Amino acid sequence: MSDPERLNRAADLLLELEAELRRLGLWEDARPSDEALASALPFCCDTLSFPQWLQFVFLERMKPLIEAGGxxxxxxxxAPMAEEWFAGSGIETGRLLRLLRDFDKLLTRD
Structure with missing residues (x-):
């Protein structure tokens, strides 16, 4: 896949991911504090929920990269972190997990 195709696919996945977080009721209007967002731990696991990390860290960092052309x-x-976080949650995350697996595949170069 060419770089422009990867960027277009990444943009599509970001939109789908946001829509799915909203559909599941996991989208938040209130932004976490700067201190919570500044966590040094992976996925800000000590200060944010995983859906918060997706919304306020992952999506917010990926959007400008894509808009700038990479x-x-x-x-x-x-995806593995999402699977672990949502395990036993009772939330129907099948589509969300598929989107995250697609993101992992798209961004991981062999």
Missing amino acids: PLPGQCGI
Whole structure:
């Protein structure tokens, strides 16, 4: 896949991911504090829920990269964290997990 195709696909996935978070009722209007967003731990796991991290860290960092024409990260492994976080939650996350797996595949270069 060419770089422009990867960027277009990434943009589509971001839109789908936002729509799915909204559909599941996981989208938040209130932004977390700067301190919560500044966590040094992976996925800000000590200060944010995983859906908050997706919305306020992942999406917010990916959008400008895509709008600027890249470069995109060469590796991504979000889906396993999502699977762990949502396990036993009772939330129907099948589509959300598929979108995150697609993101992982798109961004991870062999």
